[in-house]
Amino acid sequence: MMNFGFTEEQSMVRKMVRDFVDKEIMPYISEWDAKGHSEPRILERLAELDLMGVCIPEEYGGSGMDYNTLAIVCEELERGDTAFRTAVSVHTGLNSMTLLQWGNEEQKQKYLVPQAKGEKLAAFGLTEPNAGSDVAALQTTAVKDGDHYILNGSKTWISLCDTADHFLVFAYTDKSKNHHGISCFIVERDMPGFSSKAIKGKLGIRAGNTGEIFFDSIRVPKENLLGKEGEGFKIAMAALDNGRFTVAAGACGTTMACLEASIKYCEERKTFGKEIGKHQLVQQMIAKMEAGLEMSRLLVFRAGWLKNQGKRNTRETSLAKWQACDFANDAANDAVQIHGAYGYSNEYPVERYLRNSKAPVIYEGTREIHTIMQAEYVLGYRQDKPLRNTLPAWPFEEALNKI
Numbered sequence: 001m002m003n004f005g006f007t008e009e010q011s012m013v014r015k016m017v018r019d020f021v022d023k024e025i026m027p028y029i030s031e032w033d034a035k036g037h038s039e040p041r042i043l044e045r046l047a048e049l050d051l052m053g054v055c056i057p058e059e060y061g062g063s064g065m066d067y068n069t070l071a072i073v074c075e076e077l078e079r080g081d082t083a084f085r086t087a088v089s090v091h092t093g094l095n096s097m098t099l100l101q102w103g104n105e106e107q108k109q110k111y112l113v114p115q116a117k118g119e120k121l122a123a124f125g126l127t128e129p130n131a132g133s134d135v136a137a138l139q140t141t142a143v144k145d146g147d148h149y150i151l152n153g154s155k156t157w158i159s160l161c162d163t164a165d166h167f168l169v170f171a172y173t174d175k176s177k178n179h180h181g182i183s184c185f186i187v188e189r190d191m192p193g194f195s196s197k198a199i200k201g202k203l204g205i206r207a208g209n210t211g212e213i214f215f216d217s218i219r220v221p222k223e224n225l226l227g228k229e230g231e232g233f234k235i236a237m238a239a240l241d242n243g244r245f246t247v248a249a250g251a252c253g254t255t256m257a258c259l260e261a262s263i264k265y266c267e268e269r270k271t272f273g274k275e276i277g278k279h280q281l282v283q284q285m286i287a288k289m290e291a292g293l294e295m296s297r298l299l300v301f302r303a304g305w306l307k308n309q310g311k312r313n314t315r316e317t318s319l320a321k322w323q324a325c326d327f328a329n330d331a332a333n334d335a336v337q338i339h340g341a342y343g344y345s346n347e348y349p350v351e352r353y354l355r356n357s358k359a360p361v362i363y364e365g366t367r368e369i370h371t372i373m374q375a376e377y378v379l380g381y382r383q384d385k386p387l388r389n390t391l392p393a394w395p396f397e398e399a400l401n402k403i
């Protein structure tokens with residue numbers, strides 16, 4: 001059954017997040033962005049509003065809503081700023097949903113429950129100085145020592161590096177097995193040997209915290225191995241199916257913000273005796289934004305619909321992420337164009353949208369990686385095999401009763 005409408009609950013969540021963004025982010029964001037200040041109060045407020053575990057079952061401390069409600073939250077948050085959606089992407093999409101999919105009961109109780117309640121903040125450490133798209137090139141190692149693993153190495157470009165309490169960290173337990181030798185660990189900031197350092201001078205997402213994390217012989221208890229030894233690569237790819245979904249949904253928020261700002265400016269600005277919105281070449285840019293927004297949403301909600309049914313959605317999520325992020329980046333470029341020289345200054349928000357819209361074209365699979373993935377699916381060079389663990393279908397009670 002297909003349904004293109006929102007449920008009453010989804011409409012209420014959209015309105016609640018929109019009101020929150022309008023009141024508590026919009027008035028301050030250009031100042032936070034200019035100062036490179038990531039306001040910690042915003043993440044606390046998201047927790048108070050029960051938005052840090054939107055699609056995590058209630059029995060694990062979450063709100064128990066469906067996966068498309070998470071998409072709605074991400075779209076509305078990114079309408080305010082990409083930094084806050086990025087925080088939800090790593091906390092919920094890349095970390096909590098991964099614990100839900102791969103964690104054992106003990107790990108879920110210890111880590112997922114406080115994360116879903118918003119009491120603890122979580123992040124995801126995959127990228128390294130010499131390993132981005134080429135995940136198997138990572139150099140962090142985990143060596144078994146009795147009841148512990150000793151972790152050494154570092155990660156870079158990690159969102160929430162200075163503020164997260166828990167990290168999923170990917171490391172080689174057996175380098176000779178190439179990507180089949182990567183394992184995933186739950187690492188706590190408080191573990192001796194952990195440190196972090198923010199990256200300064202970012203193009204965008206300046207109101208967000210991004211940087212390096214270092215592991216200096218951290219002793220991680222064996223209970224913190226997620227899944228089995230050697231399952232890390234699969235876990236990372238499954239995590240990205242969820243992270244990319246939130247990035248794609250967020251990109252719709254940037255396109256929507258570009259459209260809103262451009263419509264307003266089209267009404268205000270006059271050239272050659274009429275509002276610029278009456279010029280057909282300006283209309284072309286507005287029409288492209290509208291088309292991009294609607295196409296992106298359809299791709300995002302289709303991926304969410306598959307998630308709700310517990311079906312594999314790597315292909316559909318990759319397409320949604322690639323297209324929605326490209327559309328948002330193009331929309332931001334056109335929004336600056338529509339604003340003329342004023343768009344080139346921070347008097348208007350569109351230059352921030354342009355700077356912010358670039359990172360999502362790079363992170364969670366670059367534009368080029370998604371292009372290759374889509375071509376490979378179509379050409380039959382890539383097929384998704386069933387995973388040992390899947391995300392629970394929604395509604396969660398039904399899924400849990402079936403087990």
Ligand SMILES: Cc1cc2nc3c(=O)[nH]c(=O)nc-3n(C[C@H](O)[C@H](O)[C@H](O)COP(=O)(O)OP(=O)(O)OC[C@H]3O[C@@H](n4cnc5c(N)ncnc54)[C@H](O)[C@@H]3O)c2cc1C
Nearest residue numbers: 124125126127132133134157158159359362363364366368
């Ligand atoms: C703001 C921000 C936040 C981030 N947050 C996180 C986070 O929380 N956790 C995390 O683990 N990582 C994070 N990242 C890192 C991000 O996921 C990586 O930057 C991304 O995976 C790309 O890797 P790379 O930067 O090393 O680029 P590279 O992989 O070195 O790629 C460089 C260029 O080569 C192209 N390229 C590479 N391989 C191919 C190929 N086979 N064919 C064609 N072209 C190719 C790429 O598309 C790109 O254009 C973040 C990045 C940013 C910018």
